[in-house]
Amino acid sequence: xxxxxxxxxxxxxxxxxxxxxxxxxxxxxxxxxxxxxxxxxxxxxxxxxxxxxxxxxxxxxxxxxxxxxxxxxxxxxxxxxxxxxxxxxxxxxxxxxxxxxxxxxxxxxxxxxxxxxxxxxxxxxxxxxxxxxxxxxxxxxxxxxxxxxxxxxxxxxxxxxxxxxxxxxxxxxxxxxxxxxxxxxxxxxxxxxxxxxxxxxxxxxxxxxxxxxxxxxxxxxxxxxxxxxxxxxxxxxxxxxxxxxxxxxxxxxxxxxxxxxxxxxxxxxxxxxxxxxxxxxxxxxxxxxxxxxxxxxx
Ligand code: C5P
Numbered sequence: 001x002x003x004x005x006x007x008x009x010x011x012x013x014x015x016x017x018x019x020x021x022x023x024x025x026x027x028x029x030x031x032x033x034x035x036x037x038x039x040x041x042x043x044x045x046x047x048x049x050x051x052x053x054x055x056x057x058x059x060x061x062x063x064x065x066x067x068x069x070x071x072x073x074x075x076x077x078x079x080x081x082x083x084x085x086x087x088x089x090x091x092x093x094x095x096x097x098x099x100x101x102x103x104x105x106x107x108x109x110x111x112x113x114x115x116x117x118x119x120x121x122x123x124x125x126x127x128x129x130x131x132x133x134x135x136x137x138x139x140x141x142x143x144x145x146x147x148x149x150x151x152x153x154x155x156x157x158x159x160x161x162x163x164x165x166x167x168x169x170x171x172x173x174x175x176x177x178x179x180x181x182x183x184x185x186x187x188x189x190x191x192x193x194x195x196x197x198x199x200x201x202x203x204x205x206x207x208x209x210x211x212x213x214x215x216x217x218x219x220x221x222x223x224x225x226x227x228x229x230x231x232x233x234x235x236x237x238x239x240x241x242x243x244x245x246x247x248x249x250x251x252x253x254x255x256x257x258x259x260x261x262x263x264x265x266x267x268x269x270x271x272x273x274x275x276x277x278x279x280x281x282x283x284x285x286x287x288x289x290x291x292x293x294x295x296x297x298x
Contacts, residue, residue: 001037003102003293005091025198030141039110042084051089069107077117094172096254105138105293141292159211169257178255182227217248228256245275
């Protein structure tokens, strides 16, 4: 199984509702940085982690999202089945790229396949949304508008590939604290007020449809960016460095602290990577869109 990380090309955040969640208008893009999951039948439901990122802080008990995903499939289909999952993580942890959501999506698809539970798309989507706001998108991948909590997902038409340079940080940011910081800043007048209009502009969709990176660049926008920079001020400096090195635009991904720089082509990606690497940053070159969670081996 393979499930991709994501970046948000647009993330508009409304004022929180009574349930504490913020209504969103977002555009997700799945990018070529993947979580790999191997699932084999087992006596119980268990998960282990490895991979290219530091996994020492991850829990593997019932609070783990992949374990919860497996339990959700078992409960929904009333099969008393076990699975042992090995997840090789490459998407940064608490990085704003939906790595935990990708694990959950991979676990849903893997268990459905392994146990022959034959859940249809609708049932899978419902289970995904119950696990986290970004999990439905991890199932579908591609490029998609997300409304509601981000879990009401609709694909958008795109042409060609967008090239990105990602800058990953050593320490993650907690998603709830970034949302809380945005609320605080808005109340204190330190951030623009919550938009009333939670829609995706037609010019952004047009730029995606035509595959025009230069037209897309000025339209990238993330309401959480100001809050992520407030909690991790060094991000602001790194954004400037990437732009100075030739990126078309730079943006905080989701709740951060991963940064995504849009570049014109692979040559420009190289320039930006070299400059940022010399400044001591960890970079990845990726492209999007890519497919959602899918089986790649049996
Ligand atoms: O849905 P997920 O588990 O990814 O959300 C993590 C936390 O992020 C939520 O508990 C909430 O504090 C915040 N969040 C939010 N509004 C959203 C999505 C997430 O406030 N639309």
